[in-house]
Amino acid sequence: MAKTREQAQAAREAKLDELHESLTGAVEELVSGPDWARALAFAARFRSRSFNNTLLIWVAHAEAYEQGRVPEPFPSYVAGYKQWQALGRQVEKGQPGYQILAPMTGRFASATPQDAESWRRLSKGEKPRAGEVVRSKMVGVRPAYVWDASQTAGDPIPEPPAPRLLEGEAPAGLWGGLAAQVEAAGFAVLRVPHEGMIHGANGMTDYTANTVAVRENMDPAAQVKTLAHELGHVLLHGPDAEDARQHRGIGEVEAESVALMVGAAHGMDTSGYTIPYVSTWAARVDGKEPVEVVKATGERVRKTALAILDQLDTAQVSDGTPPSQDRDATHRETPAHVRPAPEPAPSRQVASLPEPGARPVPVPAVEGRGL
Numbered sequence: 046m047a048k049t050r051e052q053a054q055a056a057r058e059a060k061l062d063e064l065h066e067s068l069t070g071a072v073e074e075l076v077s078g079p080d081w082a083r084a085l086a087f088a089a090r091f092r093s094r095s096f097n098n099t100l101l102i103w104v105a106h107a108e109a110y111e112q113g114r115v116p117e118p119f120p121s122y123v124a125g126y127k128q129w130q131a132l133g134r135q136v137e138k139g140q141p142g143y144q145i146l147a148p149m150t151g152r153f154a155s156a157t158p159q160d161a162e163s164w165r166r167l168s169k170g171e172k173p174r175a176g177e178v179v180r181s182k183m184v185g186v187r188p189a190y191v192w193d194a195s196q197t198a199g200d201p202i203p204e205p206p207a208p209r210l211l212e213g214e215a216p217a218g219l220w221g222g223l224a225a226q227v228e229a230a231g232f233a234v235l236r237v238p239h240e241g242m243i244h245g246a247n248g249m250t251d252y253t254a255n256t257v258a259v260r261e262n263m264d265p266a267a268q269v270k271t272l273a274h275e276l277g278h279v280l281l282h283g284p285d286a287e288d289a290r291q292h293r294g295i296g297e298v299e300a301e302s303v304a305l306m307v308g309a310a311h312g313m314d315t316s317g318y319t320i321p322y323v324s325t326w327a328a329r330v331d332g333k334e335p336v337e338v339v340k341a342t343g344e345r346v347r348k349t350a351l352a353i354l355d356q357l358d359t360a361q362v363s364d365g366t367p368p369s370q371d372r373d374a375t376h377r378e379t380p381a382h383v384r385p386a387p388e389p390a391p392s393r394q395v396a397s398l399p400e401p402g403a404r405p406v407p408v409p410a411v412e413g414r415g416l
């Protein structure tokens with residue numbers, strides 16, 4: 046006997062809850078594992094830098110990339126010559142450092158600290174007199190040089206598990222169905238030839254231009270998973286830049302969790318990408334454990350995934366019921382001739398900021414609207 050719609054709906058909700066629980070469990074396992082701990086400990090040894098120095102590093106690194114001296118367009122770990130040596134790595138011959146401005150501090154002493162005129166600078170090694178208070182103050186900057194990890198060689202760099210792009214074909218009709226929902230929300234779907242056009246990202250939602258861009262130089266499965274992620278952003282998140290910055294981590298967790306559910310309903314296992322991605326972004330949310338972050342998003346994610354799945358005309362496997370019984374009377378079987386690969390669309394440059402690569406390393410943070 047066929048299930049009633051209500052039963053089918055309840056079964057799907059239960060399935061999505063189950064999926065979310067296993068995602069939460071997987072995140073917990075990843076962030077409590079030894080690889081994660083090693084990567085965090087390594088990352089903690091790199092200082093955060095001023096905005097100006099971050100810009101200097103990015104500009105110098107982009108130049109080095111253009112000249113073919115570094116393999117990646119964006120910097121990763123950046124440190125001074127001696128710090129690299131202390132980490133067991135050596136700057137390679139012929140790799141010029143990136144010039145930054147290091148703060149110079151001086152020590153000042155005063156017996157009457159309230160009196161601004163009373164402070165005197167201590168020379169190197171000089172001790173304050175009895176009763177004097179000592180304070181450090183920035184007195185200027187001097188040029189200093191730093192190198193990106195890719196300009197060094199030596200001991201391996203502990204990396205947390207990185208998201209792995211999905212491989213293979215996309216489920217039949219899924220790209221078209223997701224693209225229709227993106228368009229219904231007022232966004233144009235763009236295909237761009239490579240990640241360089243969307244700041245190194247796989248996909249990007251631009252709330253100013255009302256576009257969703259997905260890069261074409263990955264397998265159809267990865268493209269359609271990315272489109273599901275961007276549709277999650279379109280439905281859940283908005284253009285408020287300040288809000289976006291504050292909730293960037295949560296937003297990424299939500300969008301990727303939606304993509305996991307949409308993928309799972311079509312028999313796609315996205316966990317190799319989703320688990321490290323979600324863990325990384327959840328770990329960037331201040332004041333909360335990654336697992337708490339993921340748990341707190343469960344309800345919103347499930348609702349959004351259900352809304353997306355309800356509008357799709359694809360064959361879904363979410364509750365284990367054969368697709369023909371799983372859908373209401375308006376369901377049409379997906380024609381066999383529907384091409385799994387997405388339709389090409391004109392590509393154009395999108396002026397917005399990225400979906401960053403997911404690695405919890407102290408990459409100088411450029412945040413933006415490209416959630």
Ligand SMILES: [Zn+2]
Binds near residue numbers: 278296300400
């Ligand atoms: Zn995103």
